[in-house]
Amino acid sequence: MAKIAPSVLAADFTALGKDIAEVEAAGAEYLHLDVMDGVFVPNISVGVPVVSAIRKVTDMVLDVHLMIIKPVRYVEDFIQAGADIVVFHVEADELQNIQAAIDKVKGLGKRVGLSLKPKTSAAVLRPYIAQLDMVLVMTVEPGFGGQKFMVDQLDKIREIRAMIEVQNPACELEVDGGIDPTTAPLAVEAGANVLVAGSAVFGVKDRRAAVLALRG
Ligand code: DX5
Ligand code: ZN
Numbered sequence: 623m624a625k626i627a628p629s630v631l632a633a634d635f636t637a638l639g640k641d642i643a644e645v646e647a648a649g650a651e652y653l654h655l656d657v658m659d660g661v662f663v664p665n666i667s668v669g670v671p672v673v674s675a676i677r678k679v680t681d682m683v684l685d686v687h688l689m690i691i692k693p694v695r696y697v698e699d700f701i702q703a704g705a706d707i708v709v710f711h712v713e714a715d716e717l718q719n720i721q722a723a724i725d726k727v728k729g730l731g732k733r734v735g736l737s738l739k740p741k742t743s744a745a746v747l748r749p750y751i752a753q754l755d756m757v758l759v760m761t762v763e764p765g766f767g768g769q770k771f772m773v774d775q776l777d778k779i780r781e782i783r784a785m786i787e788v789q790n791p792a793c794e795l796e797v798d799g800g801i802d803p804t805t806a807p808l809a810v811e812a813g814a815n816v817l818v819a820g821s822a823v824f825g826v827k828d829r830r831a832a833v834l835a836l837r838g
Contacts (some may be wrong), residue, residue, distance in 0.1 A: 623807070623837060624810050624814065624816065624836075624837065625650075625651035625652060625794075625815065625817070626650045626651060626652070626654035626779075626816075626831070626833050626836050627650065627653065627654040627685050627796065627817065627819070628645040628650050628818075628819060628824060628829075629653065629654040629798070629818050629819060629823075629824070630653065630654065630655050630656070630676070630820075630824075631644070631656045631667060631744065631767045631819035631820050632768070632820030632821050632824035632825055633824045635688045638675075638676065638679075639679045641824060641829075642676065642679060642729045643815055644682055644830075645682075645823060645824075645829050645833065646681075646682050646687045647703065647830070648672070648832070649769060649830075650682070650833050651669065651682075651816075652682065652683045652685040652707070652816065653676070653683065653684055654655070654666070654687060654818045654820075655684060655687065655705075656668075656687050656689065656738065657669060657673075657686060657687065657688045657690060657700070658689045658716055658765065658777050659689065659690035661690070662690050662691045662711065662713075662714055662767050663689045663764050663765035664837055665765045665766055668675030668772075670696075670699050670700060671703075672758055673686060673703040673705060674703040677703060677704025683706045683707065684704055684705050685705075685706070685707045685709065685796075685816075685818075686705040686707065686708050686709065686799065687709045687737065687758065687818075688700070688708065688709065688710040688714075688764070689711060689714075689737075691715065691806060692713070692714065692715050692724060693710035693714055693715065693720075694716055694719050694720075694723035694745075697710070697723050697726050697727050697730075697752070698730065701727065701732050705732065707733040707734070707755065707756060708727045708732055708734055709724060709734070709735035709736065709756060709796075710737065711736070711737045711738070711739065712736045712739075712747070712750070713739055720736070720750070721749075721750075724736075724754070726740050728789040728821060734753075734754060734755055735755060735758065736750055736754070736756075736757055736758070736804065737758035737761055737764075737824075738757070738760060739757075739760050739763065739764060740762070740763060740775055744778050744781040744785065747750055747782065749806075750786055751789050751793065752790050753790075754790065754793050755792075755793060756794040756796055756816070757782055757793060757794070757796070758796040758797075758798055758818075759775055759778060759797050759814070760797070760822075761792065761797050761799040761800055761805075762797065763798050763803070764798075764799075765837055767820040768820070768821045768825075769799060769800055770800050771799060771800030771801065771802075771805040771808075772800070775797075776808060776809070777812075779795065779797065779812035779813050779814055780812045780813055782795060782813070783795055783811075783812065783813025783814075794815055795814050795815055795816065796814065796815075796816035796818060797809040797814040797817060799818070800819035801822060801837070802819065802821070802836075803822070803835040803836060803838070806819075806836045806837075806838060807838050810838070817836055820837060822835075823836070
């Protein structure tokens with residue numbers, strides 16, 4: 623069964639502790655935290671202090687999605703803040719620096735993932751896939767919640783699932799963007815096993831029902 627990763631971007635920032643406690647009680651496996659720098663994506667969200675604050679109020683697995691340029695500069699700070707899984711974008715730096723960021727996360731004993739924007743093809747994963755704990759396929763252009771799921775990403779999800787099965791079966795395949803009870807089954811059928819959902823969880827009053835609906 624797919625794991626559910628509610629995205630805090632859609633939570634009530636004046637009542638974060640309460641919102642997080644609700645999705646934890648609802649049985650969501652991961653808590654997804656979106657970090658944006660206003661350069662890699664045209665939006666700014668939250669940073670290290672918010673991750674540390676959240677770490678103090680939950681035992682959930684913190685899945686930190688860095689939408690920032692040159693992530694190698696900050697991965698250690700986010701791990702010190704309490705990240706369990708650090709995911710950054712393959713488009714965010716040159717190959718050797720992406721490799722350095724992967725090495726840094728693994729050296730600090732945490733899980734590492736690479737994320738792909740919609741226009742990036744699965745082939746970019748070739749040098750990395752055997753080393754990863756997670757691949758995150760964006761099913762919207764990163765930067766904002768509440769966008770429409772891009773069905774044209776399903777073939778890429780299938781292709782990456784096939785690569786994972788051959789090269790690194792323990793690697794998780796996460797999808798992010800426009801996931802709701804209608805699109806979740808499409809992503810799972812294509813091979814995703816972790817579903818990020820912002821609006822579909824925090825935009826709904828009954829968070830338990832929302833998590834259940836995503837599991838299908
Ligand atoms: C967007 C973020 C997503 C966002 C998803 O760039 O990476 O995690 O919160 O929001 P929904 O589920 O509303 O599409
Ligand atoms: Zn995200």
